[in-house]
Amino acid sequence: RKEVEQDPGPFNVPEGATVAFNCTYSNSASQSFFWYRQDCRKEPKLLMSVYSSGNEDGRFTAQLNRASQYISLLIRDSKLSDSATYLCVVNGGTGGFKTIFGAGTRLFVKA
């Protein structure tokens, strides 16, 4: 089993749609959680940190459920510019401060 698993995708949605990405992690001692965005052939860039209390940034909402070891990202009112790969990232836990990336979920937003 992979340490961080994401929906395989790709997701194809029309502009204005709401789309949800899910991620599960296996190490219950993991300490911090993020969603990154990666455009084709570019470096990953931080989209949001994820907290147990949930956090929202404009059209984006992230949630963490430590009991279920589950992380989610919700994008409302999708824009063409949201087309990218979304990466779930987990830091830390037993054995040091490794960073584990999910394989990513590709999103295509169509006009």
Added chain:
Amino acid sequence: EAQVTQNPRYLITVTGKKLTVTCSQNMNHEYMSWYRQDPGLGLRQIYYSMNVEVTDKGDVPEGYKVSRKEKRNFPLILESPSPNQTSLYFCASSLSVAGDYNEQFFGPGTRLTVL
């Protein structure tokens, strides 16, 4: 401008010819890390460093070496590259190791081809 830089950006080499990919950050970050990205496998951590002279293995350290002699630099060394090390490599850094402010900032990537 706060940034992570990597050099070279593109490199084609032959099996067995030692190479070094440099990484430098100007943000006084403690944590630095190297990743490789391969189709279908996502980003996998090679090595990371929590501070000067402190390095640890990630998930795929075989065939790689690193050093952290200065806080700003974290070079990746391939002593004897092989074709299975053909990949896209990213360096990243973060202010701290744990707690707040540990989001990582990535360099632009180095595309390496080993023939």
